Amino acid sequence: MADTRPLSVPAFRRTFVGQSVSVIGLMASSVAVPVELYALTHSSAVVGVSGLAALLPTVVFGLYGGAVADAVDRRKLYLGSCGLTWIVSLALMLQSLLHVRSPALILVLVAVQSGGFAVSSSVRGAIVPRLVPADQISAANGLLYSVGNLGQVLGPLLAGVLLALPGGFALVYGADAVLFTVALYAAFRLPRLPSPSGGSVGFPGLRSVADGLLFITRHPVLIMSFLVDVAAMVLAAPEALFPQAAAERFHGGVGPLYSAIAAGALVAGLFSGWIGRVRRQGVALTAAVIVWATAIAAAGLTRTLWAAIALLALAGAADLVSAVYRQTILQSYVPDHLRGRLQGVHTVVVAGGPRLGDLRAGMMAAVVPLTLAWSASAFVCAALVLAASLAVRPFWRYRAETAG
Structure with a gap:
């Protein structure tokens, strides 16, 4: 079963609860945005472009926000970035209430929200190791990912219910804003988290960002951990195709499609206690990504909604691991004085990879059949990840106790 020891730490427990509640609204909005764009334009390509609109702010603010997190009080930065995300949710609700019907405005708001989310994610990743003992970091990550996946299950289902009501888009965005206030409260209650340098390095510039990137280049294990995630998201992420698949192939079911991956991850998270005991983490990470990509590819080949949902759930379980x-x-x-910068890179990969995946999938669907856009590159992903992992021996041989 899941290791719940980190919940005995009050600051982590509040962060956990804030994440638990707020992610439901965030994921509901993440369904409403592509559905609204598709309703306005009837184009999967435009849905894919929403990924591109979010990519640049994710890269810029993920990298630079991580550098700032190493130079300032992380609590203040986390609170400010969460506040920006909350304001954008209100703006999305307002544009829907006013019937603006502007895809361009929605894309701009998505870009701003992505910038705020990139900063908050970078800071949160750097905060967690300072809230819990070192031997509980894996457990804390497992809990946060599990509750995030619970939100990814409940959020799309909530969106499916609210979108069926009059004014559904405004209801979804409003629910997101209300639920996110819990995360704001959790951020406000965090203890002071001064920079590891004690403020002696001054406000960061581009050199500070470059130092973090250089650290990655010196460690093949870190490079591969990022590259396998990029491959998994860019080549196999299918979410941009869900509105089209629900409309053309399955004749409904957009909510369950968006929830399926997270549902599988949630089940895996409930039984995640074994994850921290695995030492060959390079091999385990490779195997998990291969299972993810293969299950995604198989889901794209089926013509039955519930078979697709089951395969997507299997992919989600592998993704949690x-x-x-x-x-x-x-x-x-990563040492603490670089942790914000490296978490910034992690945020860029984790948040930016799916955006590129959305763009890839949407553009492919505009020129090739849906099945090919969904499945072909996922099979390529599985083959590439296996080949690259075998080629980079330090990653393949990596054991948890050799870290550092």
């Missing part, structure tokens, strides 16, 4: 290993490897390898 790979996500915990990626985050734990990163947090174990």
Whole structure:
């Protein structure tokens, strides 16, 4: 079963609760945005472009926000970035209430929200190792990923219910804003988290960001942990195709499609206590990504909604395992004074990879059949990840106790 020891730490427990509640609204909005864009334009390509609109702020603010997190009080930065995300949720609700019907405005708001989310994710990843004992980092990550996946199950289902009501888009965005106030409260209650340098390094510039990137290049294990995630998201992420698949192939079911991956991850998270005992984490991460990609590819080949949902759930279970290993490897390898910057890179990969995946899938669906856009590159992902992992021997041989 899941290791719940980190919940005995009050600050982590509040962060956990805030994440538990707020992610439901966030994921509901993440369904409403592509559905609203598709309703306005009837184009999967435009849905894919929403990924591109979010990519640049994710990269810029993920990298630079991580550098700032190493130079300032992390609590204040986390609170400010969460506040920005909350304001954008209100703006999305307002544009829907006013019937603006502007895809361009929605894309701009998505871009701003992505910038705030990139900063808050970078800071949160750097905060967690300072809230719990070192031997509980894997457990803390498992709990956060599990509750995130619970939100990814409940959020799309909530969106499916609210979108069926009059004014559904505004209801979803409003629910997101209300639920996110719990995360704001948790951020407000965090203890002071001054920079590891004590403020002696001054406000960061581009050199500070470059130092974090250089640290990665010196460690093949870190490089591969990022690259396998990029491959998994860019080549196999299918979410941008769900509105089209629900409309053309399954004749409904967009909510269950969006929930399926997270549902599988949630079940895996409930039984995640074994993850921290695995030492060959490079091998385990590789295997998890291969299972993810293969299950995604198989889901794209089926014509039955519930078969697709079952395969997506299997992919989600594998994704939970790979996500915990990626985050734990990163947090174990990196010293605290660089942790914000490396978490910034992690945020760029985790948040930016799916955006590129959305763009890839949407553009492919505009020129090739849905099945090919969904499945072909996922099979390629599985083959590439296996080949690359075998080629990079330090990653393949990596054991948890050799970190650092």
